[in-house]
């Protein structure tokens with residue numbers, strides 16, 4: 001568990017304490033992403049990991065806040081249709097979201113939610129479907145990604161671990177870039193290699209690895 005309280009935004013250090021070293025680390029990540037592809041800016045970016053609880057959602061949510069703080073229009077999309085958590089992080093509901101748009105073929109406005117950060121909106125998971133990978137690989141999903149591209153400068157997608165299920169790999173093929181979140185002292189080297197192999201197999205553009213120290217330094221210099 002996080003050691004930093006139980007407020008809905010307690011994991012959002014970029015919001016809670018923008019002057020902390022951790023918030024600074026997220027700004028460095030933002031800059032590195034910008035520089036990773038100068039000719040073709042990364043507009044769609046997915047985060048995944050090797051195993052559960054490595055800090056994907058926390059990292060992506062803080063990155064989203066940090067990008068919005070730099071006056072980019074950011075949409076955060078919860079594509080973890082197995083253990084969605086972004087709505088909880090921001091203290092909003094996931095009754096409406098990604099799956100409602102896809103299943104209802106909703107042509108009306110997207111159920112984007114304001115989360116108290118100017119420039120940032122959240123498309124929560126919506127009700128959980130029986131076969132997430134099919135939904136994420138569907139034509140409708142492709143159309144939704146195109147639509148989201150039209151509504152923001154950057155669209156960030158949260159997913160389940162890439163080794164356990166195919167969801168992240170399915171979606172990775174449609175992204176400009178992929179971030180692999182590993183946890184120092186916990187992620188096994190062979191698993192990191194396996195995650196990379198699975199992503200390379202689908203020709204994903206892995207633009208970087210984020211080393212999350214959550215469990216290693218919990219209690220003092222966490223969120224690195």
Ligand SMILES: Nc1ncnc2c1ncn2[C@@H]1O[C@H](COP(=O)(O)OP(=O)(O)OP(=O)(O)O)[C@@H](O)[C@H]1O
Nearest residue numbers: 001002052053054055056057058083214222223224
């Ligand atoms: N840098 C960090 N410092 C301290 N705690 C962290 C950090 N990153 C994540 N955590 C904590 O670790 C737990 C898992 O984080 P998170 O939900 O972001 O991981 P995840 O990889 O998205 O998990 P899941 O596989 O369930 O989607 C949470 O309780 C979160 O508060």
Ligand SMILES: [Mg+2]
Nearest residue numbers: 056057080085
């Ligand atoms: Mg998560």
